[in-house]
Amino acid sequence: MTTYILLANWTDQGLRNVRESPKRLDTAKAALKEMGGEFQAIYMTMGEYDLIAVYEAPDDAVAARFMLLLGGFGNVRTKTLKAFPERAYREIIGSLG
Structure with missing residues (x-):
């Protein structure tokens, strides 16, 4: 699975409708699970972003479909970062020669 960072x-x-936010999160979790993914961590934050989440999805197409689904609900605007775990980071840097 590929890891993604969601900034929202x-x-x-x-x-x-912020009081409904926990219910919307439950809906998002169920939708991602149905697509074959899963949230690893979710944080409400202070600063530039209101919410940050780490999630896994089978591939970039699933991650894109999930972000489009969330955006379509109209409650959050998102940015997505594809994350490389330490092992992959080391392989990428090591391949530079």
């Missing part, structure tokens, strides 16, 4: 900010709609 609530939209105006998401903030107006």
Whole structure:
């Protein structure tokens, strides 16, 4: 599985309905699981982003489909980072010669 970092900010709609956010998170977790992925960690944060999550998905297409699904709900705007674990990082750097 590939690891992704999700950076999210609530939209105006998401903030107006922030009390529903835990329920929306449960819906997102179920949707990702149905796509073959899984959340590893979720944080509400202070600063540039309102929420940060680490999740795994089978591939980039699933991750893209999941982000489009979340965006379509209208409650968050997201940015996604593809993450390379330490092993892959070492392999990539080691392949430089």
